[in-house]
Amino acid sequence: MRSTEALACVALALFSSLASAQADPRLARELLRELVGIRTVHPDGDNTAAARAAARRLLDAGFDPADVQVLEPAPLKGNLVARLRGTGGARPMLLLAHIDVVDALPESWTAGLDPFQLTERGDWLYGRGVVDDKAAAAMFVAILARMKREGFRPKRDIILALTADEETGTHNGVQWLLDGHRPLIEAEFALNEGGSGTLRDGRRIRMGVQVSEKMYLSFELEASNPGGHSSLPRGDNAIYDLAAALDRLSRLNLPARVGPVMRAFAAAYADDEPSALAQALRAIAAGNPSEDDMRRASANPRYNAQLRTTCVATRVEAGHADNALAQKAKATVNCRLLPGDTEEAVRAELQRAAGDRVQVRAKGTLRPSEATDPASAVMAAIAREAQSTWPGVKVIPVMSAGATDGSRLRNVGIPVYGILPVFMEDGDWVRAHGRDERITAKGFEEGLAYFDRLVRTLSAGP
Numbered sequence: 001m002r003s004t005e006a007l008a009c010v011a012l013a014l015f016s017s018l019a020s021a022q023a024d025p026r027l028a029r030e031l032l033r034e035l036v037g038i039r040t041v042h043p044d045g046d047n048t049a050a051a052r053a054a055a056r057r058l059l060d061a062g063f064d065p066a067d068v069q070v071l072e073p074a075p076l077k078g079n080l081v082a083r084l085r086g087t088g089g090a091r092p093m094l095l096l097a098h099i100d101v102v103d104a105l106p107e108s109w110t111a112g113l114d115p116f117q118l119t120e121r122g123d124w125l126y127g128r129g130v131v132d133d134k135a136a137a138a139m140f141v142a143i144l145a146r147m148k149r150e151g152f153r154p155k156r157d158i159i160l161a162l163t164a165d166e167e168t169g170t171h172n173g174v175q176w177l178l179d180g181h182r183p184l185i186e187a188e189f190a191l192n193e194g195g196s197g198t199l200r201d202g203r204r205i206r207m208g209v210q211v212s213e214k215m216y217l218s219f220e221l222e223a224s225n226p227g228g229h230s231s232l233p234r235g236d237n238a239i240y241d242l243a244a245a246l247d248r249l250s251r252l253n254l255p256a257r258v259g260p261v262m263r264a265f266a267a268a269y270a271d272d273e274p275s276a277l278a279q280a281l282r283a284i285a286a287g288n289p290s291e292d293d294m295r296r297a298s299a300n301p302r303y304n305a306q307l308r309t310t311c312v313a314t315r316v317e318a319g320h321a322d323n324a325l326a327q328k329a330k331a332t333v334n335c336r337l338l339p340g341d342t343e344e345a346v347r348a349e350l351q352r353a354a355g356d357r358v359q360v361r362a363k364g365t366l367r368p369s370e371a372t373d374p375a376s377a378v379m380a381a382i383a384r385e386a387q388s389t390w391p392g393v394k395v396i397p398v399m400s401a402g403a404t405d406g407s408r409l410r411n412v413g414i415p416v417y418g419i420l421p422v423f424m425e426d427g428d429w430v431r432a433h434g435r436d437e438r439i440t441a442k443g444f445e446e447g448l449a450y451f452d453r454l455v456r457t458l459s460a461g462p
């Protein structure tokens with residue numbers, strides 16, 4: 001009965017390959033559930049517990065304990081670093097995700113949704129971190145676990161780092177690893193958060209890959225005055241001086257700069273905009289915008305943020321009593337600098353606009369931000385894999401207006417591609433950090449499958 005035996009063998013092989021292919025989403029979902037259930041918020045949440053939960057899944061899959069480390073620079077601030085060993089034919093690649101999250105108050109979420117418990121409603125998975133950034137963490141672990149079980153031997157080592165304090169807190173895991181344990185995460189390039197897929201009316205239209213990010217820096221404006229009794233107002237007044245300075249600042253437009261990322265971004269978005277704005281974006285993409293084109297694009301906050309360093313007043317504080325003339329009036333102006341702009345140049349612009357009755361000084365220090373080459377081979381592989389998975393989808397390099405850990409790696413020479421290969425409508429992405437954060441179960445599974453193929457492709461070497 002040899003042919004029957006052979007058939008049985010084929011059936012068994014088919015069954016076990018299907019079983020292993022299906023094990024992935026289940027493991028990823030289970031780990032996502034476990035990670036969401038661990039409240040990894042600063043300062044009292046337990047990042048170490050989350051790192052250990054992820055480590056356990058890798059050890060269960062057969063990883064050598066020496067290749068799975070939880071490093072804890074301070075209590076509760078643990079980071080996981082794991083390594084799937086390759087043949088050494090190429091330099092390692094790094095998969096990075098932070099496992100800390102922004103806090104969430106259960107009472108500010110929709111009734112019945114606990115931010116720190118994964119809740120399934122229809123095709124939606126709700127919970128703090130299901131988008132930012134525990135989804136990627138769970139996917140990466142599931143991918144490595146499956147590779148280990150298969151005995152997959154990549155050409156390059158695949159390093160996984162799940163880290164603490166990306167959102168806030170003083171023990172940023174990536175920085176701590178770079179400063180004291182750099183060989184553990186040294187890599188030719190890294191995948192991290194920062195990009196995502198956009199659905200429009202259920203249709204996949206584009207996938208952004210973060211290749212650079214703006215730099216965060218706040219300035220303080222301060223007006224001073226001798227003050228006095230409010231029954232005797234005088235010609236000079238700290239509050240009016242500050243208000244006048246802020247009014248001038250509200251009209252300050254720092255110069256626009258158009259580089260290759262902005263041009264690709266404008267080209268990709270042009271099709272989605274009404275005709276006048278679309279024409280302006282096409283001119284920017286082509287490198288020959290008129291003043292009118294620039295004005296039109298700048299009137300839209302999304303494009304304005306890509307075109308220039310922006311500054312906006314976010315807080316004011318003045319006076320000490322209802323019946324006294326203010327001695328101090330202060331405002332915080334938060335700026336997001338384009339890569340290449342400097343603290344001193346922006347401060348000088350703010351001071352010039354504010355006038356000489358107000359002092360402008362930087363609060364904190366600027367962390368520089370290098371950019372990743374959007375024309376690299378890795379970027380091409382990301383786009384190719386996306387095209388074969390979702391034909392017709394546009395893959396575009398983007399600059400984040402906000403900040404991620406990507407800049408820390410780019411600044412030491414490790415190119416970073418920010419990507420979460422999940423497609424949702426814009427309104428669903430903005431729930432990250434806010435209420436009712438959610439991801440579709442289908443998107444999560446598709447994203448996992450895409451990442452699995454991409455990591456295999458990239459780990460095969462240059």
Ligand SMILES: [Zn+2]
Pocket residue numbers: 098132133166193
């Ligand atoms: Zn994040």
